[in-house]
Amino acid sequence: SMQSRFSGAIARWLGLSNVEELPPCEPVPYLSTFQFTEGATFRERFRVPVTVSKPQDGVLTVGIDAFIPALQIAAPAGTVSVTLVVSVAGCLLTTGWATGSQTHTLLIPYNDTEIPAQSLAFHVPTPVESLTVTAARLIYQEVKNGQVMNVENPAFMPASVIDTRYGVTP
Numbered sequence: 606s607m608q609s610r611f612s613g614a615i616a617r618w619l620g621l622s623n624v625e626e627l628p629p630c631e632p633v634p635y636l637s638t639f640q641f642t643e644g645a646t647f648r649e650r651f652r653v654p655v656t657v658s659k660p661q662d663g664v665l666t667v668g669i670d671a672f673i674p675a676l677q678i679a680a681p682a683g684t685v686s687v688t689l690v691v692s693v694a695g696c697l698l699t700t701g702w703a704t705g706s707q708t709h710t711l712l713i714p715y716n717d718t719e720i721p722a723q724s725l726a727f728h729v730p731t732p733v734e735s736l737t738v739t740a741a742r743l744i745y746q747e748v749k750n751g752q753v754m755n756v757e758n759p760a761f762m763p764a765s766v767i768d769t770r771y772g773v774t775p
Contacts, residue, residue: 607641614639624699629733629772636738639766645679647741647765651689652677657739657768663730665693665768667709667739669723674715680745681761684715685753688744691767693727695737698771704737705729715745731770739768 614635619627640646648655653672659665669689672678678687694706707727713720731737742764745756756762 611639611641627698627771629770631768631770633736633769633771636766636769641740641742641764641766642759642762644760645763647743647763647767650679650743650761650763651741652679655741655767659731659770663728665727665729665731665737665739667691667693667725667727667767669725671719671722673717673719674713675717678713678715678743680715681747681756681758683747684745684756685748686715686746687713688746689713689741690744691725691727691739691741693729693737693739695729695731695735697732697734698736699734704732704735733772736771737769738766740764740766 617635618633622628654670656668657665658668674687680687689711690708692706692708695704696702697704705728707729709725709727711723727739729737742762745761746753747756748754
């Protein structure tokens with residue numbers, strides 16, 4: 606169902622004009638607000654400013670401001686840590702060929718200790734005719750029966766697109 610919804614969002618965007626005539630854009634309509642999961646969005650659960658920039662060709666940078674997890678991450682009772690997963694993937698729109706992808710994962714203790722600002726560099730080629738999508742998800746951990754386990758509550762599995770760009774040069 607999620608793949609069909611994502612394909613539908615891409616189709617709606619492509620329906621705006623002929624592929625050969627698509628203008629560069631950032632954000633990409635229909636894709637920039639796409640949520641992979643139901644319920645609260647990534648930004649509703651992770652209330653920390655996140656910015657995506659393209660400082661040079663072939664590199665996207667995801668900047669995460671300093672934050673206090675217990676104040677700025679909405680989590681279920683009993684959460685002991687949160688894993689932040691950020692991925693960047695790109696493809697040539699005219700052929701569908703992947704240009705590359707990369708994922709960074711941060712394990713965040715869920716407490717009131719400030720986490721310093723982070724800058725994550727993603728080395729993904731970004732040729733002019735490429736669509737690049739940056740997505741993020743949260744995975745919550747709790748202690749059950751003496752073991753750290755991932756929370757399985759669908760309300761706490763947010764995964765969303767956080768940035769999209771097509772044909773944007775630095």
